[in-house]
Every structure is written in structure tokens, then in C-alpha cells.
Amino acid sequence: MTRHPTTIDDESLIAALRLASGSDPVPAQVTAAARAVFGLRLPGATTARSVVTPVPQGVRSAEGPRLLKFVAAELTVELEVTSLDGLVDLAGQISPCPEAGTLVEIRTPHLTESRALSPTGRFAVTGLPPGWFSVVCHRPEDLPVVTSWTRIRP
Amino acid sequence: MTFDEALAAAEHAVDLSGSDPARALALARTLLASLPASCPGTTGPTGDPDDGGAVADRSPGCRHCEAEAVAHRALAVAARELGDLPFAEERLHRAVEIALRAGLPHRAAQARLSLVHIRTELGHPEQALAIAADAEPGLTPAELGKLGVHRAMALARLGRYREAVAHCDRAVAVLGDDVRFLAGAMLNRGLARVFLGEFEAAEADLGRCAELARGAGLTHVLALAEGNLPFLAARRGDLPAAFTAYRRAQDILLDYPERLATVRCDLAEALVTAHLPGEARALLNMAVPELAAAGAGVALAEARLLLARVELRTGDPRRARESAELAAHELAAQGRAVLAPLADEILLRARLALDPSSAKLPATVPEMLACAEALDATGHLNTSAALRLSAAEVALRLGDRPSTDGQLALLSRSGRGLVARQATALRRFLAGDRRGAFAAVLAGLAEVGSETKAFEDPMVRAHAARAGEPLAGFGLALAMRTGRGRTVLAWAERWRAVTGGAGRPLAPCLAALRAALGESALVEFVRHEAELVAVAVTRDRVTLRRLGPFATVAEAVVRLRYGLRRAHLLDGRAPEPGAEAAELERLLFRPLGDRLGDRPLVIVPTGTLHILPWPLLPMNSDRPVSVAASAAAWLAGREVPAVRDGRVVAVAGPGLRCSETEARMVGECHPGTERVAARRAEVMAALERADVAHLAAHGMFSPRSPLLSSIDLDDGPLMAYDLLRLRTPPWLVVLSACDAGMAHAPADGAPLGLAGTFLSLGTRCVVASLVPVRDEETLALMTVFHRSLAAGAPPARALATASGKTGVAGFVCFGCGDQPVAPGPGESVIRPARDPA
Numbered sequence: 007m008t009r010h011p012t013t014i015d016d017e018s019l020i021a022a023l024r025l026a027s028g029s030d031p032v033p034a035q036v037t038a039a040a041r042a043v044f045g046l047r048l049p050g051a052t053t054a055r056s057v058v059t060p061v062p063q064g065v066r067s068a069e070g071p072r073l074l075k076f077v078a079a080e081l082t083v084e085l086e087v088t089s090l091d092g093l094v095d096l097a098g099q100i101s102p103c104p105e106a107g108t109l110v111e112i113r114t115p116h117l118t119e120s121r122a123l124s125p126t127g128r129f130a131v132t133g134l135p136p137g138w139f140s141v142v143c144h145r146p147e148d149l150p151v152v153t154s155w156t157r158i159r160p
Numbered sequence: 161m162t163f164d165e166a167l168a169a170a171e172h173a174v175d176l177s178g179s180d181p182a183r184a185l186a187l188a189r190t191l192l193a194s195l196p197a198s199c200p201g202t203t204g205p206t207g208d209p210d211d212g213g214a215v216a217d218r219s220p221g222c223r224h225c226e227a228e229a230v231a232h233r234a235l236a237v238a239a240r241e242l243g244d245l246p247f248a249e250e251r252l253h254r255a256v257e258i259a260l261r262a263g264l265p266h267r268a269a270q271a272r273l274s275l276v277h278i279r280t281e282l283g284h285p286e287q288a289l290a291i292a293a294d295a296e297p298g299l300t301p302a303e304l305g306k307l308g309v310h311r312a313m314a315l316a317r318l319g320r321y322r323e324a325v326a327h328c329d330r331a332v333a334v335l336g337d338d339v340r341f342l343a344g345a346m347l348n349r350g351l352a353r354v355f356l357g358e359f360e361a362a363e364a365d366l367g368r369c370a371e372l373a374r375g376a377g378l379t380h381v382l383a384l385a386e387g388n389l390p391f392l393a394a395r396r397g398d399l400p401a402a403f404t405a406y407r408r409a410q411d412i413l414l415d416y417p418e419r420l421a422t423v424r425c426d427l428a429e430a431l432v433t434a435h436l437p438g439e440a441r442a443l444l445n446m447a448v449p450e451l452a453a454a455g456a457g458v459a460l461a462e463a464r465l466l467l468a469r470v471e472l473r474t475g476d477p478r479r480a481r482e483s484a485e486l487a488a489h490e491l492a493a494q495g496r497a498v499l500a501p502l503a504d505e506i507l508l509r510a511r512l513a514l515d516p517s518s519a520k521l522p523a524t525v526p527e528m529l530a531c532a533e534a535l536d537a538t539g540h541l542n543t544s545a546a547l548r549l550s551a552a553e554v555a556l557r558l559g560d561r562p563s564t565d566g567q568l569a570l571l572s573r574s575g576r577g578l579v580a581r582q583a584t585a586l587r588r589f590l591a592g593d594r595r596g597a598f599a600a601v602l603a604g605l606a607e608v609g610s611e612t613k614a615f616e617d618p619m620v621r622a623h624a625a626r627a628g629e630p631l632a633g634f635g636l637a638l639a640m641r642t643g644r645g646r647t648v649l650a651w652a653e654r655w656r657a658v659t660g661g662a663g664r665p666l667a668p669c670l671a672a673l674r675a676a677l678g679e680s681a682l683v684e685f686v687r688h689e690a691e692l693v694a695v696a697v698t699r700d701r702v703t704l705r706r707l708g709p710f711a712t713v714a715e716a717v718v719r720l721r722y723g724l725r726r727a728h729l730l731d732g733r734a735p736e737p738g739a740e741a742a743e744l745e746r747l748l749f750r751p752l753g754d755r756l757g758d759r760p761l762v763i764v765p766t767g768t769l770h771i772l773p774w775p776l777l778p779m780n781s782d783r784p785v786s787v788a789a790s791a792a793a794w795l796a797g798r799e800v801p802a803v804r805d806g807r808v809v810a811v812a813g814p815g816l817r818c819s820e821t822e823a824r825m826v827g828e829c830h831p832g833t834e835r836v837a838a839r840r841a842e843v844m845a846a847l848e849r850a851d852v853a854h855l856a857a858h859g860m861f862s863p864r865s866p867l868l869s870s871i872d873l874d875d876g877p878l879m880a881y882d883l884l885r886l887r888t889p890p891w892l893v894v895l896s897a898c899d900a901g902m903a904h905a906p907a908d909g910a911p912l913g914l915a916g917t918f919l920s921l922g923t924r925c926v927v928a929s930l931v932p933v934r935d936e937e938t939l940a941l942m943t944v945f946h947r948s949l950a951a952g953a954p955p956a957r958a959l960a961t962a963s964g965k966t967g968v969a970g971f972v973c974f975g976c977g978d979q980p981v982a983p984g985p986g987e988s989v990i991r992p993a994r995d996p997a
Contacts, residue, residue, distance in 0.1 A: 086722050090863050090904060092438025092474035097722030116478050121715075125739050130718035132711060132768070135476040136445075159442075 048142060051152040054078035076141075076153040083141055083153050094134045094158050103127035104145055111142040134158075163223030166195060170227050173234035178340040179377050181241035188234035195228055225262030229255045233271050240278060241380060243418030246455040249278045269298025276310040283457025283494040285314040305334040306341045312348040316355070317458055319498070324352040343372040343381045347388070354392050362392055380419070383412040387423040394430025399620050402427060403865060418454035421447040425463045432466065435626040435906070437473040439864060444470065461490035465499060468506045477513035480506055501534035505547055512554070525555050525563055545571055545579040552583070556590075564590070578604050582631050589638060601635035604628065605658055605665035613663035616884075618920060619867050622910035625659040629907065632658070633689070640688050645704035646670055649695045649791070652686040656764075656790035656909025660920070668792040674699050676798055680978065681756050682791055684764040685748075687908070692766070696752050697791070698759065705751040714768040716744045721771065721931065724970060728932045738778075745777040760784040760956065760978060762794050770905045773930045775960060776969050784956035786925075786977040789916065790909050797976030800891065800924040806981075808833040809850040809890075811843055813857020813872050813897070818939040822856040822896060825939070829946035838873040844882065852981060853890040856942070859897030859914070859929075866904045866912035871897055880917040889923045892955060892981055896942050901928030901972050915974045925955045925977045931970040941968040954980045 054076035072087040085098040096112060103126060110129045112119045115138055121129040136158050143151045161169070169191050177184035236251035252275045259267035272295035279288035292311050299307060308331035312324040328349035335342050350365030366385050373382035387409040394402035406427050413420040424447040428440035444467040451460040468483035488503035508528055511518075518524075528551035535544035548567045555563035568590075571583035581604030588596035608628035615621040632655040639651040654665035673682070674697065682697045692707040707713070720740035749756065761783060763774055774785045788794035810826040810833050812819035827833040836846040838857065847853055858872035867884075870877030883889075895901065895914060903911035910916075915926040927945070929938075941962050948958035956977030963969060 084726075086725065088718075088863070090438065091436075091906075092441040092470065093476075095718050097718045099722070099726065124719060124743070126723070128719045128723060128740065130715040130722065132714045132718055133475055135474075135479065 048150060048152050051142065051150040052078045052081075054081065054083050054151050054153045056154055056156065059084075074156065078151045081143065081151045083143065083151070085141065085153075087158055089136065089158070092136070093132075094136050095130065095132045096134060096139070096158075097130040098128065098141065100127045100129075100143055104143065105147065107146040109144045111144065113140050113142060114138060161194060163227055166191060166227035167223060167230060170230035170234055174230060174237055177234060177238035177241055178381065179379065181238040181380070184234055185238040185242065188231045188238065191231045192228065192235070195224065195231070222262040222264070225258050226264055226267055229259040229262070229264065229267045229271065232258065233267075233274060236271075236278070237274055240274075240281075241416070243416060243454045243456075245278055245282050245418075249275070249282060252278060265298045266300075269295045270303065273299065273303060273307050273310065276307065277313065280310070280314040280317055281456055281458060283459075283461060283490070283496075285317040285458065286495065288314040301334050302336060302338065305331040305336075305345075306338070309335075309341050309344045309348060312345070312352065316348065316352050321352040321355045325349055325356070328352070339372050339376040340378060340381065343369045343376070343378060343385070346372065347381070347385055350385075350392075351388060354388070354395050357395075359392065359396050366392065380413075380416055383409070383416065384419060387413055387419060388426070390423065391426035391430060394427055394434065399431075399434060399436075399617065399623075399865075402430065417450045418456055421450035421454070421456070421463075422459055425451075425459060425466065428463075428470070429466055432470060432473075434620065435623040437470040441467065441470040441474055457490065457494060461487055461494060461496070462499070464490065465503055465506075468503065468510075472506055472509055472513070477510040481510040481514070484510065498538045501531055501538055502540060502543065504531045505535060505543055508547070509550070512550070521554060522558055522560070525551050525558070525560065528554070529563075529567070542577070542579075545574065545577075549579050549583055552586070578607065578628060578631050581607070582634055585631075585634060585638075594638065594642075597638055598635065601631055601638070602654070602665060604631045605635070605654060609658040609663045609665055612658065613661060615661075617867070618661065618884075618910065618917070619865070619906070619912055621661050622659050622906045622912060625910070626907050628655075628658060636686065636688055640693070643704065645695045645697075645702035648686065648693065648704055649684055649697065649702065652684055652695070652908070653791055655907075657792060659907040659909040660789060660793065661910075662792070666792070668795050670697075670702070673697060673791055673795060676795055677762070680760040680762055682762040682764065682794070683749075683752070683756070684791060685766045685769055687766050692748075694748070694752060696755050698755065701755075703752060703755055707747060707751055710767065713744070713747050716740060716747060717768045717772045720744060720776070721773075724773065724776070724931045728934055728970065741776045742778055744772070745779055749777075749779060758783060761786070762791075763787050764790055764794070765905075765911075766908045767905065770903045770911050771930055773970050773972055775963055775972060780960075782960055782964055784954065784960050784977065785973060786956050787972055787974050788976070789911050789919070793909075793919070794976055797919070797924050798979070800922060800976070802891075805851065807850050808852040808854070809836050809846040810834070810854045811836050811838050811846070811857065811873075813838050813855065814874050815858055815872065816856065816935055818935045819856040819896075822939045822942055823854070825943050826854045826946055829943075829950045839875045840873055840878050840882065843873060843878060844886070847883075847886055847890055847893075848888050850890045852892045852894075854894040854896065854942075854946075856896040856938075859895065859900040861899035861902035861913060863902075863904050866902075867917065869900075869902070869914050871895065871900065871914070880912075880914050883914070883917045883921065886921050889918055889921045891924050893918050893923050893926045893928075894942070894945075895926065895928035896933075896938055898929060898932040901926070901930045901974060919975045923975065924979070925973060925975040927955055927959055927971060927973050927977075929970045930972055933968075933970055937966070937968045940966045941971065949981055952980050954978045 057075050057077050059073045059075045074085040074087065076083040082101050083098060085096060088095045100123060104123065108123050110121050110123060112131045114134060119131045121131065123129055138155050138157050140155045141153045170188065173184045173188040173191065176187065232251045232255040236248040239251065240248040252271045255271035256268045259271060272291050276288045276292045279291060289311065292307055295307060308327040312327040315324040315327065328345045331345045332342065335345065346365045346369035350362045350369060353362035353365060366388055370382055370385040373385060390402045390406035390409055393405055409423050410420065413423060424443040428443040431440040444463055448463050448467060451463055464483050464487035468480045468487055471480035471483055484503045484506040488500060491499050491503060508524065508531055512524065528547055532544045532547045535547065548571055552564045552567035568583045568587040571580055572587055574580055581600050585597040585600035588600060605628055608625055612621050612624045615624055635651045639647045650667035653667040658665050677697065677699060684695045686693045686695065687710050690709055692710040692713050694705045694707055696703040723740055763785060765772065765787060774780055774787060808826065808830040810823040812823040823835060827835065836842050855871055860870050862868040867880040870879040901915045903913035903916050905911040915928045918926050944962035944965050945958050948961045949955065953961065954977055956973040959971060959973050
């Protein structure tokens with residue numbers, strides 16, 4: 007399939023020009039939010055994108071758990087979200103199981119938790135505040151892989 | 161249209177705004193558009209002198225202006241119903257202005273009457289009362305009744321509930337057949353009465369309101385009456401009813417986002433009182449943006465304040481600080497000095513949580529005390545006492561004994577509830593009187609126990625008991641300082657007795673426990689601040705061990721469960737959870753050395769350990785393990801009367817390929833097994849008469865409301881709440897379903913869920929899974945389990961054998977699993993059931 011460059015409609019173009027001309031000042035909180043988001047960026051990292059997880063079959067459960075899966079070219083990050091009493095527990099698996107010394111960072115806008123992987127490539131963090139989060143996999147010999155930001159609701 | 165017709169249409173729009181605000185809004189808009197742009201009388205001295213009407217219309221009673229004023233009021237009232245408060249306010253000011261200029265004092269008073277309500281909602285109840293005083297002289301008797309209804313609301317916002325009720329009483333007497341305002345009076349009176357704790361009267365008022373509203377087609381007033389039912393139920397302590405009513409209100413109020421937000425805030429407040437901050441936080445996170453969008457100032461400031469409190473309580477001091485700062489700002493702008501110290505209190509606590517070892521700590525103590533003074537002055541005595549206790553603790557850490565002693569003396573003299581008990585205990589401890597300190601803690605726990613015993617719902621009871629958690633923690637800390645395992649065990653058990661509903665904080669007799677254990681060992685896990693502690697009891701000794709940070713263990717449990725769930729839910733390709741299980745065994749049991757040997761184990765978990773599948777640890781691969789809520793609960797299980805007549809029942813739930821085969825298998829293992837249809841009534845009746853019940857079905861665990869956890873039957877779910885009606889539950893229950901053993905323990909000693917419910921009713925043993933299980937594998941496991949059971953093995957042993965032979969993991973034996981259902985091979989007491997015919 008041929009890839010076309012992203013097109014922009016006239017209305018958006020005019021809005022962008024108006025912004026650029028300074029006639030509509032950018033609200034302060036927008037700039038602040040943009041700066042904050044920029045601060046969360048990880049230069050050089052590969053982004054693992056969210057993919058749909060299959061519905062479990064042949065299981066004696068009436069309700070599915072919250073499973074998430076993020077895929078980059080050479081690495082898959084799977085996550086399970088459980089929440090209780092307003093806080094969130096996050097468990098995950100990196101596959102294929104990365105080399106020793108790999109660190110996982112679970113980032114929220116306010117705090118970052120770092121965990122060494124278990125020998126099977128698993129990690130868990132308990133008691134996170136609900137909201138936006140992203141997981142970074144820091145490998146000793148490779149560029150980091152980072153999952154796209156995802157929102158957890160309690 | 162003549163001006164008279166226009167006026168009539170405007171009046172009609174006002175009336176319509178109650179039952180159909182959207183149409184009323186459209187009607188008023190059309191009307192305003194159709195009126196001439198300006199009244200001939202307002203053209204001023206340069207207007208056409210030939211226009212004879214100008215003079216006449218400028219005189220009192222200008223029909224054009226009157227119609228315009230009423231139309232603006234109609235716009236306002238309709239907009240208010242739809243949640244746009246600022247627009248409503250603007251329209252009412254316009255209406256007042258037009259009416260005054262045209263010399264129509266009555267129309268101005270009417271607009272002010274509506275403004276009372278809007279100003280209240282926008283966050284200015286004091287001003288609203290002033291506007292009410294302005295409007296009063298210009299109103300008819302019936303309108304004074306309406307004014308009373310609006311005043312009641314402002315008064316309720318200011319906490320003056322008695323006066324609010326009195327205004328509603330007077331309003332009812334003069335409103336005649338104005339159904340809309342009568343319904344409003346009932347609504348406001350009902351709400352005020354909820355706050356006053358007069359629940360019966362409140363329920364009657366809300367019921368009457370709903371009846372009036374339904375009869376008059378005032379659907380949204382009806383929705384409001386229904387919307388307050390969750391609040392009423394939650395204030396009463398009836399949380400299941402509160403959630404049910406809330407879900408209904410949510411559907412009904414979908415088109416009124418600001419009203420729905422208010423319902424959510426009310427329920428959240430009640431949930432905080434019921435020690436469910438997480439639930440409250442979820443509701444407030446939905447409500448706050450809606451209130452902000454509607455410009456509902458009063459409610460918004462209160463919602464933010466509450467949000468700040470729950471954020472702090474759910475361990476998120478950073479967000480708590482943000483919310484409290486916003487709330488403080490808004491409350492100051494609204495001149496609500498009564499609530500301001502509450503925001504300050506949260507800010508101080510958030511600061512302490514964010515930076516517990518700050519160099520600023522010495523300066524924080526005087527700030528805390530100043531805030532406590534302000535709280536006292538504004539009537540928030542309980543919050544103030546708790547803050548003083550925290551200040552005393554901080555001062556103690558800083559070595560500032562005069563401040564500590566001063567505050568503790570003040571608090572213990574005040575005699576205010578549990579905080580006073582804790583202050584007394586700490587004071588005695590600091591004076592070297594350990595025995596006296598324990599006595600103060602015990603007295604406090606006894607109070608909590610007698611208060612919470614009254615609640616029939618185990619979830620409400622467990623949450624209510626959490627008020628005693630700091631005190632119980634202090635008792636445990638004192639026990640830890642003794643370094644004696646038996647003392648730590650006793651204080652852990654006392655707290656579990658309270659949360660489990662025993663009423664009195666009693667610890668079981670150690671000698672009796674040891675005698676009952678025989679060759680088994682009991683390991684009770686306890687949290688001491690952020691640390692995990694184990695007490696191991698065997699026939700000859702009691703061992704106390706500190707196991708390190710609880711968070712490390714909790715994470716290992718989450719990792720292990722994740723691995724297991726993946727294996728069961730997905731394709732089974734995930735690596736075995738062996739590494740995590742070995743890690744947990746190291747964390748939890750290595751410090752106990754070889755004390756346990758190969759003894760059968762009784763485990764009393766805490767926190768996340770409630771959902772750990774214990775048999776999965778390598779050391780337990782061939783060991784009978786029972787999991788109990790407390791040592792006392794395990795002992796009580798042994799007192800359960802022996803098997804009656806050995807009747808076995810089996811149920812096969814819908815939608816599973818193997819459930820039918822499994823039920824047949826149970827029948828083959830235990831001849832005479834009764835097959836029971838998978839319908840709720842039949843299953844409940846069978847559970848009453850059975851000694852052993854086997855249910856193969858889909859299972860669902862509800863972490864937020866564990867007693868809504870259920871087993872899927874043909875005619876719907878059988879919930880833990882349904883089970884509470886059982887009078888003679890089975891001796892042994894096998895829940896062959898996903899997650900049926902899962903529990904949420906809001907406090908140690910009260911694991912809530914399906915298994916916990918059976919055990920609390922008197923079932924001796926429950927075998928159930930802590931993870932999703934696969935259909936075929938479960939059948940394989942259960943086949944070995946029942947054969948072993950029929951051959952005389954106790955349930956815990958039978959499960960260990962079955963897990964070992966089939967390699968199927970995830971099932972746990974809860975309660976007292978060490979007594980056989982059948983006494984031995986060949987002489988099973990499981991006998992054919994009597995023929996029901």
C-alpha cells in the first residue's frame with residue numbers, strides 16, 4: 007500500500023496560521039502541559055504499540071481480566087492491570103525474556119518506579135495511582151523500548 | 161402575538177421548565193426572538209413623542225417588559241434544570257433589571273426568588289439568604305412557600321438542617337397544589353433529615369417526592385428523588401442498597417450531568433464515612449469535571465475537598481495537595497471559612513507524607529497545632545483530635561517531649577473516642593506503663609467491636625471496623641516491642657476478632673490452639689507498619705520472625721499470580737510460575753528455618769497474601785495446607801458439628817463443556833449423590849440440606865464489592881449476598897469455578913468473597929480456586945480429589961494429592977481442612993441420600 011503524507015484540511019491550516027500569527031495566544035496551561043509531556047519523552051527509544059489481546063477460551067470465568075499487549079519489532083510487553091481500593095497493581099512480562107541486567111521502569115506523570123526483571127522476564131508494581139502510565143524496558147546493549155502512554159482507570 | 165399572549169406563553173414556559181426543560185428553553189428563546197427588540201418605553205426621551213403607547217408602556221405594568229422579564233426567567237429556570245448555572249444567573253439578573261426598570265416589583269421579586277436557588281448552587285448560600293430577604297416583601301403567600309423551599313437548600317448548605325426542615329414544613333402548609341414545589345419541599349426536607357440522621361422520616365419524604373413527581377410527569381424531579389436514595393442508603397450504612405440505587409440513578413440522570421455529579425458526590429461522602437476511599441475516589445474523579453463544567457461552585461469546592469481527602473487516604477499525597485490547594489482557593493473565594501481549615505489539614509498531611517524527614521519538620525508541629533485550633537473553632541472536633549495526635553507523634557520523633565506530652569494530655573482528657581484511647585495508650589507507654597498502655601488499646605478495640613457487631617453485612621462491618629486500624633496498629637507495635645511471639649499473636653488475633661464480627665477483642669487460648677494443632681503448625685502473617693512479620697505456632701513453641709518489607713512480598717505475589725493467570729487464560733505457553741513461587745517461599749518461610757518440617761500447615765494470611773495460592777510453593781507440593789481468616793476462626797471450624805447424614809449434592813452450571821461430566825463423576829465417587837438443577841432456588845435449598853456440595857460452574861469475583869461475587873446458574877448468578885440467608889450451610893463446599901476462592905480483605909480477619917461467606921456462616925471447609933481455571937484441567941483435578949476424599953482423606957490432603965497427580969494449580973483449601981468427611985477407606989460416612997420422594 008502506498009503511504010500518503012498526512013493531509014491537513016483548510017480549517018486546521020487557518021487555525022494553525024492564526025496561532026502562529028499570535029492573534030490567539032496559546033493558553034498558559036497548554037504550554038505547561040506540552041512542556042511536561044516533552045519532559046516525559048525518551049530520545050532514541052522504540053515505541054511498542056498497543057495491540058488487541060484475544061479473549062480467553064475454555065476457562066471457567068464469566069468475566070475477562072484487563073490484559074494489555076504492546077508490540078515493537080523485537081520485543082513484546084504484556085501487562086495485566088488489577089485495581090483495588092483506588093490504587094492499581096501492574097504485572098507484566100517482557101518476551102522474549104531479555105538478557106540479564108535489563109531494567110523496567112514504570113512511569114506515571116508524577117513518579118517512576120524501577121524494577122529488575124525476574125529470571126522469567128516478569129515484573130510487578132503495586133499501589134500505583136490510577137491515570138496515565140508507560141513502561142520502559144532499558145536493555146544494557148540496546149536502545150530502550152517504551153510502550154505508548156495508556157490510561158488506567160481504577 | 162399580543163403582549164398579553166406573549167406573557168401567557170412566557171408563564172407557560174416557566175411552568176414547562178419543570179417537566180420538559182429543553183422544550184421550555186426553546187419556547188422562551190422563540191418568544192424572546194419574537195418580541196420587539198426593545199420596549200417602546202425604553203427608547204428614552206428621544207423616542208417618538210407621537211407614539212402614545214410609549215408613555216403608557218413606561219408606566220408601571222408595561223406588558224412588553226413583563227413578558228420579556230418572565231421569558232428571561234423561564235430561560236433561567238430551564239437552563240438550571242439542564243445544568244447551566246452561570247447562564248441561569250445571567251438571565252435572572254436581566255429579568256430583575258427589566259422588571260425594576262418597568263416598575264414591576266412583583267416580577268423582580270419572582271426572579272430573585274429563582275436567584276436564591278442559583279446563588280446557592282453557585283457557591284454563595286449566605287448571599288442567597290440575603291437575596292431571599294430582599295425578595296420576601298414582594299411575594300404572594302404561595303410564592304413565600306416557594307421561597308421557603310429555596311431557602312431550605314441554602315440553609316442545608318450552611319449546615320443549618322433544623323432550620324431547613326422548619327422552612328419546608330411552613331412551605332408545605334402554603335404551597336397548596338403546586339406539585340412541583342411540594343415535591344421540591346419534600347426533596348429538600350428529606351435531604352436535611354438524612355443529615356440529621358432521621359432516616360425513616362427522610363425515606364418517607366423522598367418517597368412522597370417521588371410519588372408527586374411521578375404523578376405530575378416531573379421526570380427529572382423523580383430522578384432527583386431516586387438520585388438521593390443511594391445517599392440515604394449509604395448514610396444508613398446499607399452499602400449494597402446504596403450501590404444498587406446508584407446504578408439506577410446513573411441511568412435515570414444521564415441527561416442531567418450536573419445533577420448526576422451531585423449524586424456521585426453525596427454517595428462518595430457516605431463511602432468515605434464507610435471507609436471506602438477508593439470507591440469514593442472513582443466517583444469523585446467523574447463528578448469533579450462535570451461540576452466544574454456546570455459552574456456549580458459550592459458543590460465543586462466540596463467535591464474537591466473530599467477528593468483531596470480520599471487521594472490522601474489512598475496513598476496519593478501529590479494529587480491530594482493539588483486538589484486541596486484548589487479547594488482552599490475556591491472556599492476562600494466563596495467566603496466559606498467553616499470549611500477552610502479542613503483543606504489546610506489535608507495540605508499539612510500531604511506535606512508530611514511527601515517529605516517525612518524534612519528539615520522543615522520542627523516548623524510543621526506549630527502549624528499543625530494552629531490548624532487544630534482552627535478546626536476546633538469551626539466545629540471539626542474529630543479531625544482536630546486526629547491532627548493533634550499526629551502532631552504529638554511528629555513532636556515525639558523530633559524529641560520535643562513538652563509538645564508531645566501537652567497534646568497527649570489534652571487528648572486523653574478530652575475522652576473523644578478512639579483518638580483519646582490511643583493518646584492515653586501512648587502517654588502510658590512513654591511513662592513506662594506498658595500494661596496500662598495495652599489496657600487503653602484493649603478498651604478502644606472493645607468499643608470498635610461493640611459498634612461494628614451491629615452491622616449484619618460483613619462488608620459494612622469490616623469497613624466500619626477500619627476506624628480502629630490505627631489503634632490496632634499501635635497495639636501491635638507495642639506487642640512487637642516485647643519481642644514475644646505469643647504477645648504479637650494475641651494482639652493480631654484481637655484485631656481479627658473485631659473485624660470478623662466477634663464483637664469482643666478476644667485472642668484464643670494458646671494452650672487450646674496448640675492442643676488442636678497436634679502435629680500441624682500454624683503460621684500467622686501480620687503487618688507491622690511497612691514490614692511483614694510471621695508468628696509460627698507448633699505444639700512445643702511459638703516463633704516470631706520479621707520478614708522484611710511487605711511491598712516486596714506483595715509484588716512477588718502479583719508476579720506469581722500473573723504468571724499463573726497467563727498460563728490459564730491464554731495458551732498455556734507462559735513459563736511455569738516456579739521461579740516466583742521459589743522466591744516467595746524464600747521471602748516468607750526461610751526465616752522460620754526448619755521449624756515447620758513436613759507438618760501440615762494452617763496459614764493465616766494478611767493483605768495480598770489472601771490471594772496467594774499457597775499449595776504452589778515448592779515446600780507445599782505434598783503438604784496439606786489450610787488457609788484461615790484467623791487462628792480463632794480455624795479453631796471455631798473444628799467445633800462445627802460433625803457430618804449429619806453424609807448427603808452429597810452436585811450442580812453443573814451452564815456454558816461449560818465439562819461441568820456435566822464433572823457432576824456425574826462426583827456421583828460416581830460418592831454413591832447416592834443428589835443431582836440438583838442449576839437454578840438459584842433449588843441450589844439454595846440443596847445447600848441447606850447437604851453435607852457436601854460440589855458446584856461446577858462459571859465463577860466471577862467482584863473485587864470492589866466482594867459479596868457480589870457469584871456462581872453462574874441457569875437463571876442468573878448466585879451471589880455471596882444470597883448465601884447470607886443460609887441457616888445450615890454444608891460441611892464441605894467445593895467451588896469448582898474460576899476465582900471462587902478470591903477474597904478482598906479490607907481489614908485482616910475479614911476476607912470477603914464466596915469462600916469467606918460460606919466459612920463465616922459455619923461451613924467447615926471450602927475448596928476453591930484463586931485464579932481462572934481451565935475447564936478440562938479442573939475436571940481432571942476434581943476427579944482425583946473426590947476419589948481421595950471418598951477414600952477417607954481430609955480435604956486438605958485430598959487436594960494436595962490431586963494437585964500433585966494432575967499438576968493443576970490454583971485451588972486452595974480454606975477453613976479447617978484436616979478432618980475427613982469419610983472416616984477411612986471402605987467405611988465412608990458419605991451415604992446414599994434419602995430419597996426425596
